Amino acid sequence: MGKTSLPSNPGCLQQSLYDRDVCSEEETSSEAETSSEAETSSETGSEALACPIEWVFFVDNAVPQPDDGYPIVPGPFGECPEGTELSEVYPCFGDICTCEHLCDPECGPRGVCHPEEPDNTCACHPAYAGEPGACAWEGAHDNPDFEAGCEGWSFAAFTGTEPGQVVAEVLDGGLHLHVERCEELAAYTTVRVPDAMELPEGAALVFDYRLEIIGEPGNGGPLDVDLSNEGVGPLEATGGELAESRTCLPLSYGFTRQLEFRLWGAGVCADPLEIDLWVDTLAVVADPNCG
Numbered sequence: 001m002g003k004t005s006l007p008s009n010p011g012c013l014q015q016s017l018y019d020r021d022v023c024s025e026e027e028t029s030s031e032a033e034t035s036s037e038a039e040t041s042s043e044t045g046s047e048a049l050a051c052p053i054e055w056v057f058f059v060d061n062a063v064p065q066p067d068d069g070y071p072i073v074p075g076p077f078g079e080c081p082e083g084t085e086l087s088e089v090y091p092c093f094g095d096i097c098t099c100e101h102l103c104d105p106e107c108g109p110r111g112v113c114h115p116e117e118p119d120n121t122c123a124c125h126p127a128y129a130g131e132p133g134a135c136a137w138e139g140a141h142d143n144p145d146f147e148a149g150c151e152g153w154s155f156a157a158f159t160g161t162e163p164g165q166v167v168a169e170v171l172d173g174g175l176h177l178h179v180e181r182c183e184e185l186a187a188y189t190t191v192r193v194p195d196a197m198e199l200p201e202g203a204a205l206v207f208d209y210r211l212e213i214i215g216e217p218g219n220g221g222p223l224d225v226d227l228s229n230e231g232v233g234p235l236e237a238t239g240g241e242l243a244e245s246r247t248c249l250p251l252s253y254g255f256t257r258q259l260e261f262r263l264w265g266a267g268v269c270a271d272p273l274e275i276d277l278w279v280d281t282l283a284v285v286a287d288p289n290c291g
Protein backbone atom coordinates (compact mmCIF):
# COMPACT_ATOMS: atom_id res chain seq x y z
CA MET A 1 0.00 0.00 0.00
CA GLY A 2 1.41 3.30 -1.03
CA LYS A 3 4.41 1.49 -2.41
CA THR A 4 5.35 1.63 -6.04
CA SER A 5 4.09 -1.43 -7.79
CA LEU A 6 6.88 -3.28 -9.51
CA PRO A 7 6.93 -6.22 -11.85
CA SER A 8 6.79 -9.58 -10.16
CA ASN A 9 8.87 -11.25 -12.85
CA PRO A 10 11.69 -12.91 -10.85
CA GLY A 11 14.07 -12.05 -13.66
CA CYS A 12 13.57 -8.42 -12.78
CA LEU A 13 14.49 -8.73 -9.14
CA GLN A 14 18.19 -8.45 -9.69
CA GLN A 15 18.08 -5.74 -12.30
CA SER A 16 19.62 -2.35 -11.80
CA LEU A 17 17.55 0.43 -10.35
CA TYR A 18 18.15 2.28 -13.55
CA ASP A 19 16.74 -0.52 -15.64
CA ARG A 20 13.36 -0.59 -13.96
CA ASP A 21 11.51 0.42 -17.10
CA VAL A 22 13.44 -1.88 -19.39
CA CYS A 23 12.87 -4.72 -17.01
CA SER A 24 9.17 -3.97 -16.85
CA GLU A 25 8.80 -3.89 -20.63
CA GLU A 26 10.62 -7.15 -21.00
CA GLU A 27 8.43 -8.87 -18.48
CA THR A 28 6.11 -10.45 -21.02
CA SER A 29 8.78 -11.46 -23.49
CA SER A 30 11.60 -12.62 -21.26
CA GLU A 31 12.18 -16.33 -21.45
CA ALA A 32 14.88 -18.41 -19.87
CA GLU A 33 16.53 -15.23 -18.71
CA THR A 34 17.84 -17.00 -15.67
CA SER A 35 21.52 -16.20 -15.87
CA SER A 36 22.70 -14.31 -12.82
CA GLU A 37 25.26 -12.67 -15.02
CA ALA A 38 22.78 -11.05 -17.36
CA GLU A 39 24.25 -7.77 -18.45
CA THR A 40 22.23 -4.62 -18.57
CA SER A 41 22.94 -1.02 -19.43
CA SER A 42 22.51 1.90 -17.11
CA GLU A 43 21.69 5.46 -18.12
CA THR A 44 25.38 6.26 -18.20
CA GLY A 45 26.00 3.52 -20.72
CA SER A 46 28.21 1.44 -18.46
CA GLU A 47 27.30 -2.18 -18.01
CA ALA A 48 25.91 -3.61 -14.79
CA LEU A 49 26.53 -7.18 -13.72
CA ALA A 50 23.80 -8.57 -11.47
CA CYS A 51 25.03 -10.61 -8.51
CA PRO A 52 23.16 -13.76 -7.40
CA ILE A 53 20.98 -13.14 -4.35
CA GLU A 54 19.81 -15.76 -1.88
CA TRP A 55 16.27 -14.87 -0.80
CA VAL A 56 15.75 -15.59 2.87
CA PHE A 57 13.39 -14.84 5.76
CA PHE A 58 16.06 -13.68 8.20
CA VAL A 59 19.06 -12.00 6.69
CA ASP A 60 21.10 -12.19 9.89
CA ASN A 61 20.75 -15.94 10.07
CA ALA A 62 21.81 -16.30 6.45
CA VAL A 63 25.16 -14.61 6.98
CA PRO A 64 27.53 -17.26 8.30
CA GLN A 65 30.39 -16.67 10.64
CA PRO A 66 33.56 -17.77 8.89
CA ASP A 67 35.71 -20.50 10.30
CA ASP A 68 38.52 -18.61 12.00
CA GLY A 69 41.03 -21.12 10.77
CA TYR A 70 42.24 -22.59 14.05
CA PRO A 71 41.13 -26.20 14.56
CA ILE A 72 40.71 -26.28 18.30
CA VAL A 73 39.29 -28.39 21.10
CA PRO A 74 38.05 -27.15 24.49
CA GLY A 75 39.86 -28.28 27.60
CA PRO A 76 39.33 -27.81 31.34
CA PHE A 77 41.33 -24.96 32.86
CA GLY A 78 45.07 -25.52 32.55
CA GLU A 79 44.71 -28.92 30.91
CA CYS A 80 44.48 -30.09 27.37
CA PRO A 81 43.58 -33.50 25.91
CA GLU A 82 46.41 -35.71 24.71
CA GLY A 83 47.90 -34.56 21.44
CA THR A 84 46.95 -30.91 22.06
CA GLU A 85 48.44 -27.93 23.87
CA LEU A 86 47.14 -24.65 25.23
CA SER A 87 46.44 -22.19 22.48
CA GLU A 88 48.65 -19.14 22.22
CA VAL A 89 45.93 -17.36 20.28
CA TYR A 90 42.92 -17.82 22.54
CA PRO A 91 42.90 -17.00 26.24
CA CYS A 92 41.03 -19.14 28.75
CA PHE A 93 37.47 -18.10 29.54
CA GLY A 94 36.41 -19.09 33.01
CA ASP A 95 37.00 -22.80 33.46
CA ILE A 96 37.45 -23.55 29.80
CA CYS A 97 40.65 -23.19 27.84
CA THR A 98 41.27 -23.62 24.14
CA CYS A 99 43.66 -26.29 23.02
CA GLU A 100 45.41 -26.66 19.69
CA HIS A 101 46.54 -29.83 18.03
CA LEU A 102 50.22 -30.64 18.22
CA CYS A 103 52.36 -31.16 15.17
CA ASP A 104 55.94 -32.37 15.20
CA PRO A 105 57.85 -30.54 13.93
CA GLU A 106 55.86 -27.40 14.77
CA CYS A 107 54.10 -25.66 11.92
CA GLY A 108 56.07 -22.44 12.24
CA PRO A 109 54.76 -18.88 12.04
CA ARG A 110 51.38 -18.53 10.30
CA GLY A 111 50.93 -22.28 10.25
CA VAL A 112 48.19 -24.26 11.96
CA CYS A 113 48.12 -27.92 12.91
CA HIS A 114 45.14 -29.93 11.67
CA PRO A 115 44.06 -33.19 13.31
CA GLU A 116 44.57 -36.10 10.96
CA GLU A 117 45.32 -39.79 11.21
CA PRO A 118 47.88 -41.11 11.66
CA ASP A 119 49.82 -37.86 12.09
CA ASN A 120 48.55 -34.32 12.41
CA THR A 121 49.46 -32.11 9.48
CA CYS A 122 50.50 -28.50 9.07
CA ALA A 123 48.91 -25.97 6.73
CA CYS A 124 48.97 -22.20 6.38
CA HIS A 125 46.30 -20.34 8.31
CA PRO A 126 43.52 -19.23 5.88
CA ALA A 127 44.75 -15.63 6.17
CA TYR A 128 47.84 -16.77 4.26
CA ALA A 129 48.80 -18.83 1.25
CA GLY A 130 51.73 -21.06 0.46
CA GLU A 131 53.46 -23.86 2.30
CA PRO A 132 54.03 -24.11 6.06
CA GLY A 133 57.26 -22.33 6.86
CA ALA A 134 56.70 -19.91 3.97
CA CYS A 135 53.11 -18.77 4.47
CA ALA A 136 52.57 -15.34 2.88
CA TRP A 137 49.80 -12.77 3.15
CA GLU A 138 48.39 -12.02 -0.31
CA GLY A 139 46.20 -9.08 0.55
CA ALA A 140 42.79 -8.70 2.13
CA HIS A 141 40.75 -10.14 -0.73
CA ASP A 142 41.11 -11.82 -4.12
CA ASN A 143 38.61 -9.45 -5.76
CA PRO A 144 39.15 -6.13 -3.97
CA ASP A 145 38.39 -3.95 -7.00
CA PHE A 146 35.40 -5.96 -8.29
CA GLU A 147 37.29 -6.54 -11.53
CA ALA A 148 36.18 -10.17 -11.22
CA GLY A 149 32.54 -9.12 -10.90
CA CYS A 150 30.68 -10.50 -7.90
CA GLU A 151 33.26 -13.22 -7.28
CA GLY A 152 34.08 -13.86 -3.65
CA TRP A 153 30.96 -12.08 -2.40
CA SER A 154 27.65 -13.50 -1.20
CA PHE A 155 24.28 -11.80 -1.00
CA ALA A 156 21.25 -12.51 1.15
CA ALA A 157 18.05 -10.50 1.00
CA PHE A 158 14.58 -10.34 2.40
CA THR A 159 11.84 -8.52 0.59
CA GLY A 160 8.29 -7.65 1.55
CA THR A 161 5.06 -8.63 -0.13
CA GLU A 162 5.85 -6.66 -3.28
CA PRO A 163 9.28 -7.82 -4.42
CA GLY A 164 11.12 -5.07 -6.15
CA GLN A 165 13.98 -2.78 -5.52
CA VAL A 166 16.59 -5.01 -4.02
CA VAL A 167 19.70 -4.57 -6.13
CA ALA A 168 23.09 -6.23 -5.85
CA GLU A 169 25.30 -5.67 -8.84
CA VAL A 170 28.71 -4.60 -10.03
CA LEU A 171 28.30 -1.20 -11.65
CA ASP A 172 30.95 1.30 -12.76
CA GLY A 173 33.66 -1.00 -11.42
CA GLY A 174 32.30 -1.20 -7.88
CA LEU A 175 29.66 -2.98 -5.84
CA HIS A 176 26.26 -1.29 -6.02
CA LEU A 177 23.64 -2.17 -3.41
CA HIS A 178 20.18 -0.69 -3.23
CA VAL A 179 17.04 -1.33 -1.20
CA GLU A 180 13.81 0.46 -0.52
CA ARG A 181 11.77 0.61 2.67
CA CYS A 182 10.85 -2.75 4.23
CA GLU A 183 13.56 -4.59 2.38
CA GLU A 184 16.85 -5.87 3.63
CA LEU A 185 20.05 -6.86 1.87
CA ALA A 186 23.37 -8.12 3.14
CA ALA A 187 26.53 -8.37 1.07
CA TYR A 188 29.27 -10.28 2.80
CA THR A 189 32.69 -11.71 2.19
CA THR A 190 35.70 -13.05 4.03
CA VAL A 191 38.57 -10.63 4.59
CA ARG A 192 42.12 -11.78 5.32
CA VAL A 193 43.91 -9.76 7.98
CA PRO A 194 47.65 -10.30 8.49
CA ASP A 195 49.66 -10.35 11.69
CA ALA A 196 51.71 -7.52 13.16
CA MET A 197 54.83 -8.93 11.47
CA GLU A 198 53.38 -7.95 8.08
CA LEU A 199 52.30 -4.40 9.00
CA PRO A 200 54.28 -3.52 12.13
CA GLU A 201 53.42 0.19 12.23
CA GLY A 202 49.66 -0.48 12.36
CA ALA A 203 46.97 -1.32 9.87
CA ALA A 204 43.58 -0.17 8.71
CA LEU A 205 40.73 -1.62 6.68
CA VAL A 206 39.89 0.87 3.93
CA PHE A 207 37.40 1.11 1.09
CA ASP A 208 35.87 3.79 -1.08
CA TYR A 209 32.14 4.35 -0.95
CA ARG A 210 29.19 6.51 -1.78
CA LEU A 211 26.09 6.34 0.39
CA GLU A 212 22.86 8.04 -0.54
CA ILE A 213 19.76 7.90 1.63
CA ILE A 214 16.51 9.34 0.29
CA GLY A 215 13.82 9.51 2.96
CA GLU A 216 13.81 9.20 6.72
CA PRO A 217 15.56 6.04 7.97
CA GLY A 218 13.78 4.04 10.67
CA ASN A 219 15.24 2.80 13.93
CA GLY A 220 17.88 0.16 13.35
CA GLY A 221 18.50 1.19 9.77
CA PRO A 222 19.62 2.10 7.33
CA LEU A 223 23.11 0.68 6.94
CA ASP A 224 25.38 -1.34 9.13
CA VAL A 225 28.91 -2.32 8.25
CA ASP A 226 30.60 -4.94 10.31
CA LEU A 227 33.89 -6.77 10.27
CA SER A 228 32.84 -9.36 12.82
CA ASN A 229 33.88 -8.14 16.25
CA GLU A 230 36.30 -5.55 14.89
CA GLY A 231 33.70 -2.87 14.11
CA VAL A 232 33.61 -0.68 11.02
CA GLY A 233 30.31 1.12 10.62
CA PRO A 234 28.16 3.03 10.63
CA LEU A 235 28.96 4.98 7.50
CA GLU A 236 27.88 8.56 7.03
CA ALA A 237 25.74 9.39 4.04
CA THR A 238 27.82 11.14 1.39
CA GLY A 239 25.15 11.98 -1.18
CA GLY A 240 26.78 11.58 -4.55
CA GLU A 241 30.28 12.19 -3.23
CA LEU A 242 32.99 9.56 -3.01
CA ALA A 243 34.42 9.05 0.46
CA GLU A 244 36.89 6.70 2.14
CA SER A 245 36.06 4.51 5.12
CA ARG A 246 39.09 3.79 7.29
CA THR A 247 39.01 1.56 10.37
CA CYS A 248 42.01 0.65 12.48
CA LEU A 249 42.52 -3.06 12.97
CA PRO A 250 44.18 -4.64 16.00
CA LEU A 251 46.91 -6.87 14.67
CA SER A 252 48.56 -9.68 16.54
CA TYR A 253 47.95 -13.04 14.90
CA GLY A 254 46.55 -13.29 11.42
CA PHE A 255 42.84 -13.84 11.17
CA THR A 256 39.94 -13.99 8.77
CA ARG A 257 36.70 -12.13 9.41
CA GLN A 258 33.39 -11.66 7.72
CA LEU A 259 32.91 -8.18 6.29
CA GLU A 260 29.25 -7.40 5.91
CA PHE A 261 27.33 -4.50 4.43
CA ARG A 262 23.73 -4.69 5.59
CA LEU A 263 21.15 -2.34 4.15
CA TRP A 264 17.89 -2.29 6.01
CA GLY A 265 14.83 -0.22 5.18
CA ALA A 266 13.42 -0.27 8.71
CA GLY A 267 10.24 1.66 9.49
CA VAL A 268 6.71 1.98 8.17
CA CYS A 269 6.52 0.40 4.73
CA ALA A 270 4.29 3.14 3.34
CA ASP A 271 6.97 5.81 3.99
CA PRO A 272 9.28 6.11 1.00
CA LEU A 273 12.93 5.32 1.63
CA GLU A 274 15.82 4.47 -0.65
CA ILE A 275 19.24 3.35 0.48
CA ASP A 276 21.92 3.32 -2.17
CA LEU A 277 25.50 2.21 -1.50
CA TRP A 278 28.46 1.91 -3.86
CA VAL A 279 31.70 0.35 -2.64
CA ASP A 280 35.09 -0.19 -4.28
CA THR A 281 38.80 -0.73 -3.60
CA LEU A 282 38.76 -2.82 -0.46
CA ALA A 283 42.13 -3.23 1.24
CA VAL A 284 44.01 -3.72 4.47
CA VAL A 285 46.87 -1.20 4.40
CA ALA A 286 49.70 0.04 6.60
CA ASP A 287 48.55 3.00 8.72
CA PRO A 288 50.87 4.55 11.32
CA ASN A 289 47.88 6.28 12.90
CA CYS A 290 46.63 2.85 13.91
CA GLY A 291 49.81 1.75 15.69
Ligand SMILES: [Ca+2]
Pocket residue numbers: 145146147172173174280281
Ligand atom coordinates in the same frame (compact mmCIF):
# COMPACT_ATOMS: atom_id res chain seq x y z
CA1 LIG B 1 36.80 -1.11 -9.05
